[in-house]
Amino acid sequence: xxxxxxxxxxxxxxxxxxxxxxxxxxxxxxxxxxxxxxxxxxxxxxxxxxxxxxxxxxxxxxxxxxxxxxxxxxxxxxxxxxxxxxxxxxxxxxxxxxxxxxxxxxxxxxxxxxxxxxxxxxxxxxxxxxxxxxxxxxxxxxxxxxxxxxxxxxxxxxxxxxxxxxxxxxxxxxxxxxxxxxxxxxxxxxxxxxxxxxxxxxxxxxxxxxxxxxxxxxxxxxxxxxxxxxxxxxxxxxxxxxxxxxxxxxxxxxxxxxxxxxxxxxxxxxxxxxxxxxxxxxxxxxxxxxxxxxxxxxxxxxxxxxxxxxxxxxxxxxxxxxxxxxxxxxxxxxxxxxxxxxxxxxxxxxxxxxxxxxxxxxxxxxxxxxxxxxxxxxxxxxxxxxxxxxxxxxxxxxxxxxxxxxxxxxxxxxxxxxxxxxxxxxxxxxxxxxxxxxxxxxxxxxxxxxxxxxxxxxxxxxxxxxxxxxxxxxx
Numbered sequence: 129x130x131x132x133x134x135x136x137x138x139x140x141x142x143x144x145x146x147x148x149x150x151x152x153x154x155x156x157x158x159x160x161x162x163x164x165x166x167x168x169x170x171x172x173x174x175x176x177x178x179x180x181x182x183x184x185x186x187x188x189x190x191x192x193x194x195x196x197x198x199x200x201x202x203x204x205x206x207x208x209x210x211x212x213x214x215x216x217x218x219x220x221x222x223x224x225x226x227x228x229x230x231x232x233x234x235x236x237x238x239x240x241x242x243x244x245x246x247x248x249x250x251x252x253x254x255x256x257x258x259x260x261x262x263x264x265x266x267x268x269x270x271x272x273x274x275x276x277x278x279x280x281x282x283x284x285x286x287x288x289x290x291x292x293x294x295x296x297x298x299x300x301x302x303x304x305x306x307x308x309x310x311x312x313x314x315x316x317x318x319x320x321x322x323x324x325x326x327x328x329x330x331x332x333x334x335x336x337x338x339x340x341x342x343x344x345x346x347x348x349x350x351x352x353x354x355x356x357x358x359x360x361x362x363x364x365x366x367x368x369x370x371x372x373x374x375x376x377x378x379x380x381x382x383x384x385x386x387x388x389x390x391x392x393x394x395x396x397x398x399x400x401x402x403x404x405x406x407x408x409x410x411x412x413x414x415x416x417x418x419x420x421x422x423x424x425x426x427x428x429x430x431x432x433x434x435x436x437x438x439x440x441x442x443x444x445x446x447x448x449x450x451x452x453x454x455x456x457x458x459x460x461x462x463x464x465x466x467x468x469x470x471x472x473x474x475x476x477x478x479x480x481x482x483x484x485x486x487x488x489x490x491x492x493x494x495x496x497x498x499x500x501x502x503x504x505x506x507x508x509x510x511x512x513x514x515x516x517x518x519x520x521x522x523x524x525x526x527x528x529x530x531x532x533x534x535x536x537x538x539x540x541x542x543x544x545x546x547x548x549x550x551x552x553x554x555x556x557x558x559x560x561x562x563x564x565x566x567x568x569x570x571x572x573x574x575x576x577x578x579x580x581x582x583x584x585x586x587x588x589x590x591x592x593x594x595x596x597x598x599x600x601x602x603x
Contacts, residue, residue: 148203151530152552156206157198159188159546160229164245174248174495178502182569184245185449186237188546189229199538232546233574235564240419240521241499242569243449243489252488253481263480268295269466272477280487281454284442287417287425287490288456289434294466295454295483297475299414299443300339302453305469306410306441307343310379311352312468321351328353329375333382335360335389337412340381363397370405378407384427385415388555388563390522392416395427399436410439415522418447418493424500447493450486452478502568509572510564513579514588523564527586533560539585545578 147153164181190198197204243249256263256276264271277295285293296302307330314322330344330353347353354375358366370378380402382393393411402409413426421429426442428434440456455465466472478486493499503521511518516525527533533549540547540562550563564578582588 153203155198155202155204157190157194157204158206159190159194159232161188164247164250172248174492176496177498178242178569181245181247182242185239185242186234186567186569186574188232188234190232192228192230195230195541198541201534201538230544232541232544233570233578234546235566235570235578236547237565237567238415238446239449239569240415240447240503240565240567241449241493242567243418243447243492243499245569246449246489246492248492249449249485249488253485256484257481260480263477263483265476267473267475268477269473274480274483276480276483276487277478280483280490283487283490284454285456287423287494288413288428288440288442289425290440290456291458292462293454293456294462294472295452295478296472297452297478299412299441299445299453300342301471301475302441302443302455303337303339303412304343304346304471305465306439306455307340307347307353307381308350308470309465309468310408310410311347311350313464314377315350315352316468324354325375326377327351327375328377328379329356329373330354331356331358331366331369331378331380331407333358333360333393335386336381336383337387337414340383340412344381361391361394363394363401366398367401367404370401370407378405379410380407381410382412383415384411384413385420385520385522387415387522388550388561389524390518390520392427392431392519395431395433399431399433402436408438409436410441411437412441414441414443414446415520417442418489419500419503419521424493444486444489448486448489450489451482452486499568503566506566506568506570506572506575509575510566510579513575514582516588521566523566525562525564525582525586526559527561528558530557530560533562536562536582536585540578540581543577543581543584545581 144153162184164184263274263276266272268277281293281295285291296305310330311328314326314328318326328347330347332340332344332355334357344353344355348355356369356373358369366380380398382398384393384395398409411428413428416427416430418424420427423429425434426440428437428440438457439461442454442456444450444452444454455462457465507518507521510523527536530551533551537547537549547562547564550561555561
């Protein structure tokens with residue numbers, strides 16, 4: 129083998145070629161942001177309806193060259209030559225780049241309440257960064273945990289009606305930390321490698337998020353857990369698996385609102401099974417937090433079963449409009465997870481300005497109740513305009529083949545809509561789809577234009593027929 133490592137270049141090129149032949153080579157498409165208009169001089173002001181800055185959460189621009197690469201599916205690592213605002217000349221003087229930009233309406237993001245552009249959120253980040261910079265750079269267990277982090281944890285624990293809360297760098301790391309910490313219980317109690325009876329039995333929905341799946345796999349790989357996968361939202365199958373399992377330490381984990389299908393887990397039925405079997409009930413509430421329930425408490429609040437959920441995992445990067453993950457739980461569970469959850473222990477803590485912004489987002493989401501009302505109004509309008517019986521703000525339009533999904537996505541791109549085609553390995557083959565997401569910042573006119581564009585590239589009668597044959601997931 130050559131010392132300079134050139135065989136690796138060859139192997140990487142081969143791997144990329146294979147990915148491209150399988151049509152799973154992914155691209156980064158840089159977008160340009162517009163400045164957010166200044167807010168009111170009152171730093172604590174909340175609003176009773178949409179303002180101009182709300183549009184910044186759903187309106188972006190892309191350059192003409194990025195548009196053309198995307199339209200023709202040219203692979204990109206995000207290094208387009210046109211993504212900077214200035215060129216540097218030979219004399220080190222900068223000159224602006226002048227190029228045509230195309231406006232896109234985002235119907236593919238996760239900023240469901242439009243909080244990413246809210247002035248209270250950005251002002252909180254700005255104020256904290258000016259006063260403290262990024263804050264101490266270390267893990268939370270060393271020097272990265274501040275009064276800002278504690279304030280955010282307390283507000284999230286109150287929102288979720290739990291005793292305490294643990295912040296994590298991302299929602300992904302939060303799920304990983306919970307699953308590995310839960311798995312550790314058997315090993316800790318046994319004082320050695322656990323026997324089958326000592327291990328934890330984890331029952332996981334077949335369509336759970338990748339972060340849950342990876343966390344469960346790691347717990348199993350460590351020899352601490354045994355995994356049982358039940359059919360998607362099939363409570364009879366779950367009941368059957370639980371009834372036939374002799375292991376005492378049992379956990380059921382599920383997305384509360386599934387990110388690719390837009391359907392809710394059967395929370396009430398799961399709560400009943402918890403009473404019957406006595407398992408630990410864990411939910412990933414990423415897509416329902418701030419959105420569902422009267423106060424934005426999530427799916428458990430929506431279905432009136434908050435007391436039945438033992439651990440609620442969430443994220444601040446979706447409806448919160450910020451960044452980071454959290455675990456709402458009891459103080460005992462928090463102590464265990466912060467002591468055994470490696471993805472928490474060995475990660476640098478969330479920067480102080482991000483924690484400050486996230487706390488502001490929690491406050492705004494609670495006070496500006498019109499945002500939740502506006503989002504669910506958009507859901508009802510989409511249902512009325514299309515005839516598709518959607519359950520939530522996540523709309524999974526299954527079109528079948530990869531080519532069909534890509535063709536539809538490009539057609540929508542040409543009409544000014546940012547909607548990506550979801551393909552394998554994210555979803556199974558022949559279930560490729562357009563994942564449409566709604567926001568409180570969208571208008572009825574946005575929806576009307578989108579539906580007109582969808583009717584141009586999709587046969588909605590066929591989609592509804594697929595729904596009747598259970599090919600269209602939960603729609």
